Amino acid sequence: MGEILRIENLCKQFGGIVVADDISLTLDAGEIVGLIGPNGAGKTSLFNLISGVVQPDSGRIFLQGRPLEGPLHRRARAGVVRTWQHMRLFRSMTVIENMLVATREYPGESMLRSMFATASVRRAEAEARARAMDLLARMGLTQTADNIVVDLPFGQQKLIGLARALMNDGRCLLLDEPMAGVEGSNYETMQRIVRDEASAGRAVCVVEHNVSFIKDLCTHAVFMAQGKILQRGSVDELTRSRELTELYFGTVDASVDA
Amino acid sequence: MEYLASAGMLIGIYIILAASYNLIIGYGGLNTIAHPIFFALGAYTAALLGIGTTLPSVVCVLAGIGVAVVASVALAVTTLRIEGDYLLIASLGFQLGLLQLVNNFEFTGGPAGLSNIPVTITGPGRGWLYLLICAVLAVVVVWLIWRAMAGPFGRAVRAMRDDELACAALGRSLFTMKIVIFAFGCGAAGLAGGLYAYYFQYISPEQFNVAQSATILTMVVLGGIGTTWGPLVGAFVLVALPQAITFMQLPTSLVGPLQGIIFTVLVILFLFLRPYGLVGKREAGVAH
């Protein structure tokens, strides 16, 4: 399968805290990679580095062979899109408005074009709306389209966070704890959509503490602690490793620093 | 009757100023109080060209808009790249500094200002014709802002106000949006300046100082910040009210303090009773 994202020797330090210590990783099309590790391991920081929220001290990132650099919005337009651990939905806006803002090519980029609502703007808007409604239908959330997003139950908000990211039809999808606080039918939906998106050719990386979610979904996983990738392999291998399990539950011993 | 036309002109000019300032702070979330300096740039550019050249007045007004836009883009490009409220500080510095220059240069008339701005329209209908032009332009400015904010651009701007990081991470260029908003708003202030100069035929630096900043800010806050109609209502009330007080023919020693007291009381009352302004309503989602 084609390589979508390649990270080479990424390093980042905040003062004394090392959040990325020589990280190298590739994500292939159709693949769902689980990113696991204790709190503070640097998982979110890795997403921040890829999406451009913070700049690395050294190392490089490539998206489909091209260097991925520059400000946040340029990376999103290149096709890297992420969700946030704390969702960061647009609170004053409806579900569909949240989603419409997120298309890769945005018809409202220009104030002048938007003012005069040219035919091309209207066409692009109609297309985006249709795509958004399709996505909502896939999630069984059609009837929520015109609700203010923060009025929805928590689990549905998490789904909208994913739906908004999916409006960006880029090839690389980064999900930061999509399952935290999600239960029941929303859980099933999340799982189904993520799987479908990967099958459609996206490269997906999921940070998740829910091990059964990782087990069900991921082809393989990466274990991180203190900014380092300590182990890669199948999910089974990782969860069987005694050393990693110990690390996960906070009993970090001095040997990790070595 | 000329008196009514001139009051109408002021209302129209302030509607343009308040609506464009609302675009900048209310919608764009850009902190600045230096709006009058772009009003001044439009007024002085139009006036100086009108006095010194034979260019048609429309061209002089357009040049005023151009100068205001160029100055605003230069200010925004240099300050918005940096995190923090540098636009506020830089634009205030720009306002105070430029007014200082205008006060001291000879060609700008110094503190006395420019009073020899040429007559463009003559005859008994002058006031009403100007009022018509001004009203049409005010409607156009308000309509354009409303159109932009009701469409996809406005949606992205609201998203930016809700969460800058999330908005940028979805591909929207906050920098571009802010620059465009600032340039459009300041260009509109430049237009208001050109209208003001040609109608009143007299401008002076004190009309563009920080007190003017406060007046425009009060109009926006009073009417309802971040709303379409708020700045219109605010501009109308704050121009009409003092005119009405003048109309009551009270002793002049009373008028000044009375106006001051009424404004202060109004603003304080509004902050408590209608924090979202006359036409603003509590936005859905804010309470959560």
Ligand SMILES: Nc1ncnc2c1ncn2[C@@H]1O[C@H](COP(=O)(O)OP(=O)(O)O)[C@@H](O)[C@H]1O
């Ligand atoms: N912008 C920042 N400035 C300083 N420290 C940070 C910053 N971002 C993250 N950190 C620190 O880096 C470490 C890793 O955080 P994070 O990537 O959020 O971990 P995880 O997502 O794996 O729980 C934490 O100790 C955190 O406090």
Ligand SMILES: [Mg+2]
């Ligand atoms: Mg995290």
